Amino acid sequence: MPARARDAVGTRDDLLAAARRRFxxxxxxxxxxxxxxxxxxxxxxxxxxxxxxxxGLFTRAADLDLRLPDLxxxxxxxxxxxxxxxxxxxxxxxxxxxxLLRAAATSEVAAEAMRSVFAAQVGPALAAVxxxxxxxxxxxxxxxxxxxxxxxxxxxxPPLVDMPRDQAEAWLGPTLRHYLLD
Amino acid sequence: MPARARDAVGTRDDLLAAARRRFxxxxxxxxxxxxxxxxxxxxxxxxxxxxxxxxGLFTRAADLDLRLPDLxxxxxxxxxxxxxxxxxxxxxxxxxxxxLLRAAATSEVAAEAMRSVFAAQVGPALAAVxxxxxxxxxxxxxxxxxxxxxxxxxxxxPPLVDMPRDQAEAWLGPTLRHYLLD
DNA sequence: AGTATAAGTCATCGCGTGTTGACACCAGAG
DNA sequence: CTCTGGTGTCAACACGCGATGACTTATACT
Numbered sequence: 001m002p003a004r005a006r007d008a009v010g011t012r013d014d015l016l017a018a019a020r021r022r023f024x025x026x027x028x029x030x031x032x033x034x035x036x037x038x039x040x041x042x043x044x045x046x047x048x049x050x051x052x053x054x055x056g057l058f059t060r061a062a063d064l065d066l067r068l069p070d071l072x073x074x075x076x077x078x079x080x081x082x083x084x085x086x087x088x089x090x091x092x093x094x095x096x097x098x099x100l101l102r103a104a105a106t107s108e109v110a111a112e113a114m115r116s117v118f119a120a121q122v123g124p125a126l127a128a129v130x131x132x133x134x135x136x137x138x139x140x141x142x143x144x145x146x147x148x149x150x151x152x153x154x155x156x157x158p159p160l161v162d163m164p165r166d167q168a169e170a171w172l173g174p175t176l177r178h179y180l181l182d
Numbered sequence: 183m184p185a186r187a188r189d190a191v192g193t194r195d196d197l198l199a200a201a202r203r204r205f206x207x208x209x210x211x212x213x214x215x216x217x218x219x220x221x222x223x224x225x226x227x228x229x230x231x232x233x234x235x236x237x238g239l240f241t242r243a244a245d246l247d248l249r250l251p252d253l254x255x256x257x258x259x260x261x262x263x264x265x266x267x268x269x270x271x272x273x274x275x276x277x278x279x280x281x282l283l284r285a286a287a288t289s290e291v292a293a294e295a296m297r298s299v300f301a302a303q304v305g306p307a308l309a310a311v312x313x314x315x316x317x318x319x320x321x322x323x324x325x326x327x328x329x330x331x332x333x334x335x336x337x338x339x340p341p342l343v344d345m346p347r348d349q350a351e352a353w354l355g356p357t358l359r360h361y362l363l364d
Numbered sequence: 365a366g367t368a369t370a371a372g373t374c375a376t377c378g379c380g381t382g383t384t385g386a387c388a389c390c391a392g393a394g
Numbered sequence: 395c396t397c398t399g400g401t402g403t404c405a406a407c408a409c410g411c412g413a414t415g416a417c418t419t420a421t422a423c424t
Contacts, residue, residue, distance in 0.1 A: 193401085193402090224402075224403090225402065225403050225404075227402080227403070227404080228401075228402060228403080231401085231402085
């Protein structure tokens with residue numbers, strides 16, 4: 001691999017990381033290609049070269065993989081602990097989820113991306129632990145998680161911003177169990 | 183009151199209604215003053231005259247009153263029914279709530295407006311039925327409602343879009359009771 | 365050595381935006 | 395009949411945006 005190309009791969013990834021940060025912090029519309037390029041110290045035209053358009057950049061940057069584990073065989077008592085742990089990792093691991101969430105409020109493309117994450121990842125993973133009304137149950141779990149994320153990271157309601165992880169788990173656990181098992 | 187002035191009051195209210203509709207459908211950034219003015223059949227400059235700026239228009243349009251009833255004396259069993267009923271009325275009554283929610287994802291001004299609705303209306307109303315950790319409990323209730331609204335009206339997750347009101351109440355009821363009373 | 369290929373820059377275009385100030389219209393008051 | 399104040403229009407400005415295409419640079423391959 002040529003040295004310059006190695007640099008380029010780095011720049012590409014830097015652009016994606018900067019884009020995620022910007023989209024997560026400012027939403028889709030307020031994020032400008034110029035700002036993303038500026039964060040990396042590169043010209044805006046290069047972003048277009050690499051990703052074709054702003055929407056192309058977003059699509060690449062907001063490609064979300066929840067990495068949900070296989071839940072078959074997980075005991076009912078451990079279910080919520082596993083789920084809450086996983087979702088915390090996704091929220092605070094990088095900015096992808098927040099970027100998608102913020103953008104989804106405004107952009108139909110982002111909303112569709114969210115729906116496809118739900119259909120491809122959340123639904124199937126949760127179907128393994130419920131025997132009836134699986135889509136409905138999965139949607140309620142998603143709504144719970146979305147609401148908590150919205151209140152904590154976007155709206156920043158004080159009581160939730162400061163809430164430690166284990167307390168969040170203690171509150172959300174019974175709710176998730178209710179949606180999945182009752 | 184002069185006839186012309188009566189017309190003007192009508193125009194003002196029409197502008198606010200159109201702004202609510204646009205902000206609710208498109209979010210803050212994608213809503214243009216020209217579009218709002220166009221919906222009413224009026225020049226964009228008039229909107230500025232009346233509301234000073236786009237932000238002024240939004241502030242007036244997104245002034246949200248949840249009209250939560252006094253909950254003291256409501257039996258524990260009826261609590262969730264009252265709350266869910268009230269929130270459905272707010273979501274589907276007009277576009278104010280959705281406008282605020284969509285905008286809050288992007289705009290710090292809108293997020294602050296949301297926090298103040300929470301602090302001035304939701305918190306106090308729910309404090310009447312809980313004796314400890316009231317702010318925390320109220321925030322969890324808010325997160326639940328926000329998540330459901332986000333999933334149903336913004337993301338449009340199919341299982342929730344089609345869910346009838348009484349079924350939503352059956353699902354959300356135990357969750358709200360858990361957050362308020364456990 | 366020379367050429368192709370990819371990285372990156374630069375100037376610029378077209379467009380839509382929020383906002384402004386000057387103007388036109390029309391009702392009611394003196 | 396004139397004046398005043400509010401309603402509404404019009405043309406325009408300044409700005410920032412996404413996007414384009416021509417250009418420069420430097421590396422790797424033949």
